[in-house]
Amino acid sequence: MTKKVVIIGGGVIGMSTAFHLAEKGMTDISIIEKDYIGSGSSSQAAGIVTCHQWNSTSITARIKTLDIFEKFSKILDGYTFQQVGCLNLSNEEDYNLGSELRDLQDSLGAFSETYIGNQLTEKFPDVILKDNEYGVLDPRGGFSEPHFYVPALKNKIKKMGVKIHENEELINFNFQGENIKEVITFSKNEILEKKYNCDYLVIAVNAWTNLALSPIDFKIPMKNFIHERFVTKPFDRKLKLPAINDRVFQSYVRGTEDNRIMVGTTQHNPDNYSVENNNFNIKELKPFPNALEFLKDSLKDRIPIIQNKDWDYHTVGLISVTADATPVIGPIPNMNGVFLCSNFHSGGFAYNPVAGMLISEHILEGKTTIDSDAYLPNRFEGFKTKEYLSKTHKLEDLEIKRH
Numbered sequence: 001m002t003k004k005v006v007i008i009g010g011g012v013i014g015m016s017t018a019f020h021l022a023e024k025g026m027t028d029i030s031i032i033e034k035d036y037i038g039s040g041s042s043s044q045a046a047g048i049v050t051c052h053q054w055n056s057t058s059i060t061a062r063i064k065t066l067d068i069f070e071k072f073s074k075i076l077d078g079y080t081f082q083q084v085g086c087l088n089l090s091n092e093e094d095y096n097l098g099s100e101l102r103d104l105q106d107s108l109g110a111f112s113e114t115y116i117g118n119q120l121t122e123k124f125p126d127v128i129l130k131d132n133e134y135g136v137l138d139p140r141g142g143f144s145e146p147h148f149y150v151p152a153l154k155n156k157i158k159k160m161g162v163k164i165h166e167n168e169e170l171i172n173f174n175f176q177g178e179n180i181k182e183v184i185t186f187s188k189n190e191i192l193e194k195k196y197n198c199d200y201l202v203i204a205v206n207a208w209t210n211l212a213l214s215p216i217d218f219k220i221p222m223k224n225f226i227h228e229r230f231v232t233k234p235f236d237r238k239l240k241l242p243a244i245n246d247r248v249f250q251s252y253v254r255g256t257e258d259n260r261i262m263v264g265t266t267q268h269n270p271d272n273y274s275v276e277n278n279n280f281n282i283k284e285l286k287p288f289p290n291a292l293e294f295l296k297d298s299l300k301d302r303i304p305i306i307q308n309k310d311w312d313y314h315t316v317g318l319i320s321v322t323a324d325a326t327p328v329i330g331p332i333p334n335m336n337g338v339f340l341c342s343n344f345h346s347g348g349f350a351y352n353p354v355a356g357m358l359i360s361e362h363i364l365e366g367k368t369t370i371d372s373d374a375y376l377p378n379r380f381e382g383f384k385t386k387e388y389l390s391k392t393h394k395l396e397d398l399e400i401k402r403h
Helices: 012-023 056-075 092-097 099-108 118-123 146-159 206-212 291-299 348-365 385-389 395-399
Strands: 004-008 028-032 086-091 113-116 133-138 163-165 168-176 179-187 192-197 200-203 222-232 243-246 251-255 261-265 311-322 328-331 338-342
Touching: 004 012, 004 192, 012 028, 012 146, 012 338, 012 348, 028 168, 056 099, 056 146, 056 348, 086 092, 092 099, 092 133, 113 118, 146 163, 179 200, 200 348, 206 222, 206 311, 206 338, 222 291, 251 291, 261 291, 328 348, 338 348
Parallel strands: 004 028, 004 200, 028 163, 086 243, 200 338
Antiparallel strands: 086 133, 113 133, 168 179, 179 192, 222 261, 222 311, 243 251, 251 261, 328 338
């Protein structure tokens, strides 16, 4: 009998999961999306990708993600991974504190190049460092343009036979004993309730995770934060800069395929944001006061060419962060056939290729080809989640808990 998979969430995580399952031979895969494909945080993402992470699990996972992005560049029509390099900027003190981490990265194959002060400007003329600032470059890193990647991946999985149901909300899911049996939705197009029999259910809705988990007694200790990005009007020349994670100013910068500059931040938005019901629309999020002025002032000496440039548009999205600032990927304990793939901090777009691969391996093999135990949902069994959810948390306090 053909096994049936239902995936809740039509962002890049849900679509990547569908791709890997279909690639491995599964033929009955349905994606349920409450709005339209890519309508949530996927379309608001920075798209920056680097394998320079903070532990062996994440480093290995991101190396695999880069392998898959390079593969996608060959098989997804209209999409190319922009391998311009990804640069982590820091002051001298933070750079010295990171020496053991860089050794770990090198030992796992996440190699780097280090630049000090004007050494970096010689390689990337549009970036300026102070004499005591350091740039550590991941030469394999770069970025993806969400507005190219999302439709390219959607078209690919449709050709692979994946069924996509848009404007359809999750209402409930039912079990037979401890085994998932069916998913109940409401179609806003057909104005009717629908039922899907399934052997496996994957919940990939990020900021909406605990809302989707309402039917069961399991929740994730998570907080959502507003993420903003601003994009200039096009420049009249090709830009010479990598994708940049700026630890000095807690922001990021990258070029775009049409010669604009994108800047963004989450740190400037301290408030927690909860998603209480399916009526929430990400487009209703409001920009945080003075965020653009904060970025412009922070970057005026770092990227001088943006100073007198006109800004074209800006978007607002959500990032979702667990209590240990680590993603959730794997089976929900004590519920056969239900899997979570969510809460990727600000790296959901960067994780999506490998996250989909890991979920497909959990479903088909019961284990993963890389060590991913740190991502398993069962780490939150016994956690005081209800108490955690009732309190406000700062993003910087969560980030130091990454492991």
